[in-house]
Amino acid sequence: MNRNITINPGRICQPLGAVMAFLxxxxxMPLIHGSQGCSTYMRFQITRHFREPVNIASSSLNEATVVYGGEKNLLKAIRTxxxxxKPEVIGVISGCLSETIGDDINRIxxxxRDAGSESRIIPVSTPGFKGSxxxxxxxxxTSILRSIAGDPSDQIERVNVINGIMSPADTYELKSILRSMGTEFLMITDTSExxxxxxxxxxxxITRHGTPISKIEGASNSMATLSLGGCKGGRxxxxxxGIKNIGLEIPAGLENTDRFIGKLxxxxxxxxxxxxxxxxxxxxxxxxxxxxxTYGRNVAIFTDPGYAVAITSMVLEMGMTPSAVFTGSESIYFNEKISQLQKEYGFKCMAMSGADIFDLQSYISEKPIDVLIGNSYCGRAAEENGIPLMRxxxxxxxxxxxxxxxxxxxxxxxxxxxxxxxLIIERYYDEGYEISDVSDADESCCIR
Known part of the structure; x- marks a missing residue:
């Protein structure tokens, strides 16, 4: 169905993704150049997912700054x-309001900087009214690498890794694989701790863990960059x-992990x-x-592009049928990879990037879906249709x-x-079976 509106979006705004990178x-220290509500929303979303305290500064734009501009507020916020x-890095991230009124955060x-600054200040333009x-x-x-990575000196037998918005556990597992292979690596962003x-x-x-600035400065000395799940920063x-940028799927499941290790x-x-x-x-x-x-079970998937592609590959390896694969972000990577998987495995599915939860709800209410894989936004759709949800x-x-x-x-x-x-066993274990009500002891255990 063609619609000109989004109903219950399955994505979050650009500034939150930028905050995740700086964390x-x-x-x-991320600093949102916008209203106080923007930074509060970011803290709320991140804290309730990771259960960790997160500090995000704000330039606190108000009604007056909408008219006269937010330059003074931003300068004061950076100084504060x-x-x-006393952070090493301040990530100045634009929001809907500052982008709408046209504040030039690069100029500010x-x-x-010209007045003298002890921190590395990195501006990032992230209009929240488009993208995800x-x-x-x-x-x-991209802004971090442009601002911090220096000119190459001596090439190191090392790879840069841009892993995207992954769970800390997945990032930690990724590092464990790299260490077990005896390879030297540089995570451009690292939220594992x-x-x-x-x-x-x-x-x-401010963040006590993550990748030090001193290491990111030497990213140009690596021999290649591994960009996972469609990440674009390696470009x-x-x-x-001239550092070779190698695009790979998130190493999840058999084939994708084989491919990742094979590249190493x-x-x-x-x-x-x-x-x-x-x-x-x-x-x-x-x-x-x-x-x-799992064989023959119909599954619907709704998550970020990188995870959606990896999970689709995994369920196919398990003999399941991905009937629908949705992502809330517009993604060429997603479209290309899902199309490749359909050709490789010989199946057809409803695949949609830039989808919302209404699209998911409309599909699973009409099609036989055995299990849904996605984030908490999918919870109500799963409950209303009696489908188990793997979060x-x-x-x-x-x-x-x-x-x-x-x-x-x-x-x-x-x-x-x-x-x-x-999850499937819990929901469908007794499906198709009827326990016999025979009272005879010899036949009481029969199932027909």
């Missing part, structure tokens, strides 16, 4: 953040310094570790064990432990297979 940089928190930041959080992350990473931090009682206001290093073996002339080979065998065994429950992606706010949801790597694949299969 993966050590010593960073510098004096009170230059004015502040996925685009905002790409814009922030900054958004899943152990409690030690010490208060903090900056390729265009400016090719780049570093390395061999796969025994522990990874063992985990690979365990994943295959888990799929075999689950096959009787994956962002945001997941109605369950605890969202930061520990893991599907990446062979180990994450095992957890995915177990969780999805158990």
């Amino acid at each position: 993966g940089v050590r010593g960073a 953040v510098e004096e009170n928190y 930041v230059r004015i502040y 959080h996925v685009d905002g992350y790409d814009m922030a990473v 900054s958004l899943d931090e152990p409690f030690n009682g010490d208060p903090y206001f 900056v290093l390729e265009g400016r310094y 073996m090719e780049l570093f002339d390395a061999s796969i570790s025994p522990s990874l080979m063992r985990d690979r065998g365990r994943l295959i065994d888990a799929m075999i064990d689950a096959h009787q429950y 994956v992606g962002f945001p997941v706010y109605d369950r605890l432990g969202s930061q520990r949801i893991r599907i990446a790597g062979y180990s994450g694949g095992i957890e995915f297979v177990d969780s999805l299969t158990n």
